[in-house]
Amino acid sequence: MGEVDPAFIQDTQHRPKLAVIEAEGIPLVGTCSTDGTRRATLSSLSLGLGFESWGGHSVTPLTGTEPNILKTNDVPTPLIDLSSANASNHVSQIADASKNWGFFQVINHGVPSESRRKIEDAARKFFALPLEEKRKVSRDEVNPLGYFDSELTKNVRDWKEVFDFVVSTPTVIPVSPDPDDKELKELTNQWPQYPPELREVCEEYAREMEKLAFKLLGLISLSLGLPENRFNLFFEESTNFIRLNHYPPCPIPHLALGVGRHKDGGALTILAQDDVGGLEVKRKTDGEWIRVKPTPDAYIINVGDIIQVWSNDTYESVEHRVMVNSERERFSIPVFFNPGQHVWVKPLEELTKGEKQNYRAYNWGKFFARRKRNNFKKLDVENIQISHFKASE
Numbered sequence: 001m002g003e004v005d006p007a008f009i010q011d012t013q014h015r016p017k018l019a020v021i022e023a024e025g026i027p028l029v030g031t032c033s034t035d036g037t038r039r040a041t042l043s044s045l046s047l048g049l050g051f052e053s054w055g056g057h058s059v060t061p062l063t064g065t066e067p068n069i070l071k072t073n074d075v076p077t078p079l080i081d082l083s084s085a086n087a088s089n090h091v092s093q094i095a096d097a098s099k100n101w102g103f104f105q106v107i108n109h110g111v112p113s114e115s116r117r118k119i120e121d122a123a124r125k126f127f128a129l130p131l132e133e134k135r136k137v138s139r140d141e142v143n144p145l146g147y148f149d150s151e152l153t154k155n156v157r158d159w160k161e162v163f164d165f166v167v168s169t170p171t172v173i174p175v176s177p178d179p180d181d182k183e184l185k186e187l188t189n190q191w192p193q194y195p196p197e198l199r200e201v202c203e204e205y206a207r208e209m210e211k212l213a214f215k216l217l218g219l220i221s222l223s224l225g226l227p228e229n230r231f232n233l234f235f236e237e238s239t240n241f242i243r244l245n246h247y248p249p250c251p252i253p254h255l256a257l258g259v260g261r262h263k264d265g266g267a268l269t270i271l272a273q274d275d276v277g278g279l280e281v282k283r284k285t286d287g288e289w290i291r292v293k294p295t296p297d298a299y300i301i302n303v304g305d306i307i308q309v310w311s312n313d314t315y316e317s318v319e320h321r322v323m324v325n326s327e328r329e330r331f332s333i334p335v336f337f338n339p340g341q342h343v344w345v346k347p348l349e350e351l352t353k354g355e356k357q358n359y360r361a362y363n364w365g366k367f368f369a370r371r372k373r374n375n376f377k378k379l380d381v382e383n384i385q386i387s388h389f390k391a392s393e
Contacts, residue, residue, distance in 0.1 A: 004251060004252055004256075005157070007156070007157040008156070008157050008158075008159055008252070008255070008256040009156070009252075009255050009256060010156055010255060010256060010257055010260065011156075014154075014156075014257075014260065014261060015254065015255055016253065016254060016257065016289075016323055017289070090219055091219060091222045091223045092223070094219050094220060094223045095223035095224075098220065098223065098303050098307075098315040099314065099315060099316075100284065101281065101283075101284070101318065102281070102284075102302065102303045102315065102316050102317050102318035103281050103292070103300060103301065103302055103303070103318065103320070104300075104301050105292075105295055105298045105299065105300050105301065106212075106216070106298065106299050106301060107295065107297055107298050108297075109212055109215075109299055110208075110211065110212060110215070111208045111209070111211075111212055111299070112208065113297070115201075115204055115205050115208050116205070116272060118197070118201040118204070118205070119201045119202060119204075119205040119244075119333060120272075120274075120331065120333070121201075122195050122197055122198045122201045122202070123163070123244040123246070123331060123333065124331065125194070125195040125198075126163060126192060126194075126195060126198055126244065127161060127163075127244070127246040127331075129192075129194060131149075133192070133194070134147045134149075134161070134163075134192070135147060136192065136193075137163075137190040137191065137192045139164060139190070141372075141373075143187060143188070143190070144164065144187070144372055145164050145165055145166060145187055145188070145189055145190055145241075146163065146164065146165075146189075146190040147161070147162070147163050147190075147192075148161070148162050148163075148164070149161040149162075153257075153259055153260035153261075153262050154260045154261065154262065154383075156257075156260050158257065158258060158259050158260060158322075159247060159248070159250045159256045159257065159258050159324050160245055160246060160247045160248075160258050160259065160322075161245075161246050161248070162243050162244060162245055162246070163243070163244040164241055164242070164243050164244075165189040165190075165191075165202055165206075165241065165242055166187055166189060166239070166240065166241045166242075167206040167209070167210060167238070167240040167241065167242065168237075168238065168240065169187070169188055169189055170186035170187055170188050171186070171187045171238075171239055171240075171241070172184050172185070172186055172187075172237065172239075172341055173185060173187060173239060173341050173365055173368060173369060174341060174365045174366055174368075174369045175369075176369060177366050177367075177369040177370035177373070177384075178366075179363075179366060184341070202242065205242070205333075206240075206242055206335075209242065209270060209335045209337075210240070212270060212299070213240075213268055213270060213335065213337040214232065214235075216268060216270070216301060217231045217232070217235075217267070217268065217337075220268075220303070220307065220315075224311055224314065224315075224351060225350075225351075226348070226350060226351075230348075230350075231267070231310070234267075234339040234340065234343050235267075235337070235338075235339050235340065236340055237340035237341070237342070238337070238338060238339060238340055239338040239339065239340065239341055239364070239365070239368060240335070240336060240337050240338055241335075241336050241338075242333065242334070242335050242336070243333065243334050243335075243336070244331075244333055245258075245330075245331060245332045245333065245334065246329065246330075246331055247278065247322065247324050247329060247330040247331075247332075248329050249324075249325065249326055249327060249328060249329055250324035250325065250326055251326055253323065253324050253325050253326050256324060257321055257322060257323065257324065258278060258321075258322035258323065258324045258330070259321055259322040260321055261282070261319050261320070261321045262319065262320070262321070263304075263305055263317045263318070263319055263320075263385070264302050264304040264305065264317060264336065265304065265305045265306070265367060265368070265371050265386070266304045266305070266306055266336050266337060266338035266339075267304050267306040267307055267337050267338060267339060268301060268302065268303065268304055268307070268336075268337040269301070269302035269304060269334050269335065269336055269337070270299050270300075270301055270302075270334065270335040270337065271299060271300040271301075271302065271332060271333070271334045271335075272299055272332060272333040272334075273292075273294055273300065273330075273331075273332040274294065274330060274331045274332065275294050275296075276294070276325070276328050276329075276330040276331075277291060277292065277293065277294045277330075278291075278322050278323040278324065278325070278330050279291070279292045279300065279320060279321075279322055279323075279332075280292065280320060280321050280322070280323060281318055281319070281320045282318055282319040282320065284316070284318060289321070291323070302317065302320065303315050303316070303317055304317050304337075305317045305385075305386045306338075306339065306345050306364070308386065309345050309346065309347060309358075309359045309386055309389075310345070310346075310347065310348050310351075311347075311348070311351060312347035312348070312351050312352050312355070312357060312358050312359070313358050314351065338364065338368065339364050340364070340365075341363075341364060341365030341368065342363075342364075342365060343363075343364045343365075344361045344362065344363055344364070345359075345361065345362055345363075345364050345367070346359060346360070346361035346362075347359055356391065357391060358390065358391055359386065359389045359390060359391055360389045360390075360391055361389075362386075362389045367384060370383070370384045371383060371384060
């Protein structure tokens, strides 16, 4: 095995355990399907991309480093189908999941199976390209859209490569996180020449994801006792973006992570993962890392930091991370649903009448701009978190 860049190595206390708890405890929530069919998962697609190395490093697996999966069914898994008679339970099920986990899964969600299959196929074709071809659409600090293979989480390099694009073009964000700098910039997607269908299938998928995101926002709003459309105005001129993730086989799965521990700063994250799995969430009751078992045709929903603030901590965004393995590559597609850069985030007055507001207001655009800095270079201090806006006692 070739020498591995120490930038990938997690601190001892954050390294993956070789014994992993895999639970079906992330709640499943069903919404109505547009085509009435169950789609094939990524396991039905060819894995023949032939990755023998990545980032200049050998991916020869180390023996004895693959995690042992410990099954557990400690939390019931509610399955709700809006086309069935128990559709009235959706709101309460989502409320319970958001309080107890900060994550849940949806099936029969209305996203056409063909739309998801096409973007999965296109993602595989793109990441199979030679590195020099992918880097023709590289992102940087000026335009954070396109290809990147050196992202940092908590100042440690992730074992992954990504391709990012915004849902609406152009998307407007602040030039810098400096509160006195009022200058804005427009982000424009970069599209590679190959695969030629990538742009079309990504734009089609983005439209379907926006429909699902607003549907979920409505259910979450109702679960908080608010009108279904309470959050909608925050997402005018939104800063939504979608990421294609590729996690190549890793020779040191006991030392590195696909994505280090973190919380999502936006409102919602909608994740499609393949059958390989690797997403882990930190269980609130005991701090254990729980592997989210891949569920066919499901999307995993992360309640983000913004909803935690809007709800005044009624719902909580929990830590999560991504494991890697030495044998199989993994693909996933997260959708980050974020408000407009002009939005000031604070607890909603309807939910805090007569109660203390747990957070001071902060501007989402500036928060987003500061978070992005850590993707490219190490910081001397912790990257910005909503805890920095906690109201004083």
